[in-house]
Amino acid sequence: MDIQEIIISKVKEAVASIFEKELDSVELQATRKEFEGDVTVVVFPMLRVVKGNPQVIGEEIGAYLQANVSEVEKFNVVKGFLNLVISDAFFLNFFSDIYQNTTYGYVAPKDGDKAVMVEYSSPNTNKPLHLGHIRNNLLGYSVAEIIKASGKKVYKTQIINDRGIHICKSMLAWQKFGKGETPESTGLKGDKLVGNYYVAFDKAYKAEIETMVAQGADKETAEKEAPILLEAQEMLRKWEAGDPEVVKLWETMNGWVYEGFEITYKNLGVDFDKLYYESNTYLLGKDVVADGLERGVFYKKEDGSVWIDLTDEGLDEKIVLRADGTAVYMTQDIGTAIQRVKDYPDIGGLVYTVGNEQDYHFKVLFLILKKLGFDWAAHLYHLSYGMVDLPSGKMKSREGTVVDADDLISEMANTAEEISSELGKLDGFNEEEKQELYKTIGLGALKYYILKVDPKKRILFDPMESIDFQGNTGPFIQYTYARIQSILRKADFDYVNADIKSAYTLHEKERTLIKQLQLFPEIVQNAANNFSPAVVANYVYDLVKEFNSFYQNVPILGAEDTSEKTFRVQLAYKVGEVIANALNLMGIKVPERM
CATH class of the missing domain: 3.30.1360.70 (Arginyl tRNA synthetase N-terminal domain)
Known part of the structure; x- marks a missing residue:
C-alpha cells in the first residue's frame, strides 16, 4: 500500500x-x-x-x-x-525499493490481457514523408511505447495507401517525362523520385487546363477533361482490371517508394510490427456490409446503394456501398479493422493516429462497428492531432512546397551543430562522435518540441527555438542527463552498493527530488490512459528542473559527510535513469556526454 x-x-x-x-x-x-x-x-x-x-x-x-x-x-x-x-524514513525506504529497479515505472503485461494495436504513418506512395507525417509517426510510436510501458502488449501497424489515382498520376508522369530514370541512375531516394513526378503531373495538368481555357473551354470542364487527367483515370481502370504492364510499373515505382520510406523510418527511429497495403484491403468489408444488410444494420436505397442511418446518434446517413457495388473508404476501414482482429485474436482495442480532419469519419466508423456487434469496438480510439505549421506557412505536396521529412531531420542535425559550436560544448569529441551527437541532439529537439504539445493542439514548429539548451526543450533535458553522467564518472567510490541507513536526515532538495520520482509510475499510466506523450514530456521537464535546483543548491561530490555524498550520487543516478526511461517513451536518445 x-x-x-x-x-x-x-x-x-x-x-x-x-x-x-x-x-x-x-x-x-x-x-x-x-x-x-x-x-x-x-x-x-x-x-x-x-x-x-x-x-x-x-x-x-x-x-x-x-x-x-x-x-x-x-x-x-x-x-x-x-x-x-x-518521515524521512518513509522516503528513504521508498528510494531503497526503487534504486536498483531498472524498469521502475514500467509494468510488464499479464498473461491473458488483451493487446492494443496502434496504427500510425499510413502514407500515400506518391510522395515522400513530410512534416505532417513526422508528427503522426512520433505520436503513434510514442503512444505505442507508453501503452506498452503501462502493462499492455502492443502491435504497431500502418496501412500503406498504395493504390488510387494519386499513384497513377506519378506513374503516368514518369512514363511521359522520365526517360527511364531510376533511383540508382539519379542518386535520389525512391520516394523522392516518385514525388517529383507527382509534382510534374500537377504542372502538366495545370498547363493543359490553361490551354483548354484559352481555347474557349470553361475552367470546370477543363479541370475534368484535361487529357493527362483522363489518361491517369484510364491507367487506374487498367490497374483495377489487372493489366500486366500497368501492374508491373505500379510494383516497380511502389517498390522504390517503400525503400525510401524505410530509410526515413530508420532515421526517425520508428518501427512497425505489421504492414497492411490498401491494394490488398480495398475489397475488404463488402461481405460485412452484405451480412449487416441482412441483419438490418444497413439499408438499401432504390438505386442499389447501401447506407446506414445514424441520425438517432446525432450523425447523418452514411453510404457504405455504391450503387455499382464498389466500396467506399468506410467499407474498407470496416473490413480492415475486422481483418486485424482476425490476424491478432488477442487484440482488445485499436488506436488510429490520424489528423483531426478525419474526426467525423472515425466517429462513424466506430459506431458502425459497435452496431455490427463487435465487443472490441468499445475500445477504439482516434488519436486525433492538429496540423503542424511552419513560420513560412502551409504546405502543399502537389506544388512541391512540403517540408520533406529527410531534409528536416538533416536540417535539425545541422542546426544542432551550429548552436553547439557557438556554445563551445564539444571540446574533446572526435569528428565521428560530434556528428553522432548532432543527430541525437537535433532529433531529440524535433521529437520533444512536437511531443510536449497536447496532440489535439495545432503546432507552429520553429527549428531554431526547438534547439535551445535552456528552457522546456529536448536539448536542455539531454544536457541535464549528460551532466548526471559526468557526476557518476567522477564518483571514485562504490556508490552503487552502498546502503544508506534510515537514520539519514534528508535535505529539502533531496526530499523534493524523491517525491518527483514517486510520480513516474502514475505519469506513465496517465499518459497511456490519455494517449498523450505530452504528459511524459512535461513530467520529465519538471524532474529535470528539480534536479538542476538540487545540483545548484546542494553539494554532491563536494559533500563532506560520506553518507551525504553517497546518497546524493545514488539519487543523481536514479534521476538520470528515469530521465532516460521517460525520453525513451518518446523515442528520444540520451547522450553520455555533451
Missing part, C-alpha cells in the same frame, strides 16, 4: 472514530511549496458529512494521523487544508 492509500484509509478511520461519520472518498493533493508538508488532505469536501469548523476538523484528523500512522511525523492546518509531513 502506498502512502496515499494509507492516508486515505486512516482519514476515513479518523472520521469514523472522532465524528462517527462515514466518508465515501478523501481528496489528497501535493502540498503547495509555500507550506510545510508533503501530502495535503483537503478538508472542505468532508463538510457535506462532518459539520463544523474546517480548521478544527483538520486539527483533530491531523492529531489522529500523527498518533496512528508511523509515516506521519507532524502536521499543520492552513484554512481547511491539512498538510502532513511524511
Whole structure:
C-alpha cells in the first residue's frame, strides 16, 4: 500500500472514530511549496458529512494521523487544508525499493490481457514523408511505447495507401517525362523520385487546363477533361482490371517508394510490427456490409446503394456501398479493422493516429462497428492531432512546397551543430562522435518540441527555438542527463552498493527530488490512459528542473559527510535513469556526454 492509500484509509478511520461519520472518498493533493508538508488532505469536501469548523476538523484528523500512522511525523492546518509531513524514513525506504529497479515505472503485461494495436504513418506512395507525417509517426510510436510501458502488449501497424489515382498520376508522369530514370541512375531516394513526378503531373495538368481555357473551354470542364487527367483515370481502370504492364510499373515505382520510406523510418527511429497495403484491403468489408444488410444494420436505397442511418446518434446517413457495388473508404476501414482482429485474436482495442480532419469519419466508423456487434469496438480510439505549421506557412505536396521529412531531420542535425559550436560544448569529441551527437541532439529537439504539445493542439514548429539548451526543450533535458553522467564518472567510490541507513536526515532538495520520482509510475499510466506523450514530456521537464535546483543548491561530490555524498550520487543516478526511461517513451536518445 502506498502512502496515499494509507492516508486515505486512516482519514476515513479518523472520521469514523472522532465524528462517527462515514466518508465515501478523501481528496489528497501535493502540498503547495509555500507550506510545510508533503501530502495535503483537503478538508472542505468532508463538510457535506462532518459539520463544523474546517480548521478544527483538520486539527483533530491531523492529531489522529500523527498518533496512528508511523509515516506521519507532524502536521499543520492552513484554512481547511491539512498538510502532513511524511518521515524521512518513509522516503528513504521508498528510494531503497526503487534504486536498483531498472524498469521502475514500467509494468510488464499479464498473461491473458488483451493487446492494443496502434496504427500510425499510413502514407500515400506518391510522395515522400513530410512534416505532417513526422508528427503522426512520433505520436503513434510514442503512444505505442507508453501503452506498452503501462502493462499492455502492443502491435504497431500502418496501412500503406498504395493504390488510387494519386499513384497513377506519378506513374503516368514518369512514363511521359522520365526517360527511364531510376533511383540508382539519379542518386535520389525512391520516394523522392516518385514525388517529383507527382509534382510534374500537377504542372502538366495545370498547363493543359490553361490551354483548354484559352481555347474557349470553361475552367470546370477543363479541370475534368484535361487529357493527362483522363489518361491517369484510364491507367487506374487498367490497374483495377489487372493489366500486366500497368501492374508491373505500379510494383516497380511502389517498390522504390517503400525503400525510401524505410530509410526515413530508420532515421526517425520508428518501427512497425505489421504492414497492411490498401491494394490488398480495398475489397475488404463488402461481405460485412452484405451480412449487416441482412441483419438490418444497413439499408438499401432504390438505386442499389447501401447506407446506414445514424441520425438517432446525432450523425447523418452514411453510404457504405455504391450503387455499382464498389466500396467506399468506410467499407474498407470496416473490413480492415475486422481483418486485424482476425490476424491478432488477442487484440482488445485499436488506436488510429490520424489528423483531426478525419474526426467525423472515425466517429462513424466506430459506431458502425459497435452496431455490427463487435465487443472490441468499445475500445477504439482516434488519436486525433492538429496540423503542424511552419513560420513560412502551409504546405502543399502537389506544388512541391512540403517540408520533406529527410531534409528536416538533416536540417535539425545541422542546426544542432551550429548552436553547439557557438556554445563551445564539444571540446574533446572526435569528428565521428560530434556528428553522432548532432543527430541525437537535433532529433531529440524535433521529437520533444512536437511531443510536449497536447496532440489535439495545432503546432507552429520553429527549428531554431526547438534547439535551445535552456528552457522546456529536448536539448536542455539531454544536457541535464549528460551532466548526471559526468557526476557518476567522477564518483571514485562504490556508490552503487552502498546502503544508506534510515537514520539519514534528508535535505529539502533531496526530499523534493524523491517525491518527483514517486510520480513516474502514475505519469506513465496517465499518459497511456490519455494517449498523450505530452504528459511524459512535461513530467520529465519538471524532474529535470528539480534536479538542476538540487545540483545548484546542494553539494554532491563536494559533500563532506560520506553518507551525504553517497546518497546524493545514488539519487543523481536514479534521476538520470528515469530521465532516460521517460525520453525513451518518446523515442528520444540520451547522450553520455555533451
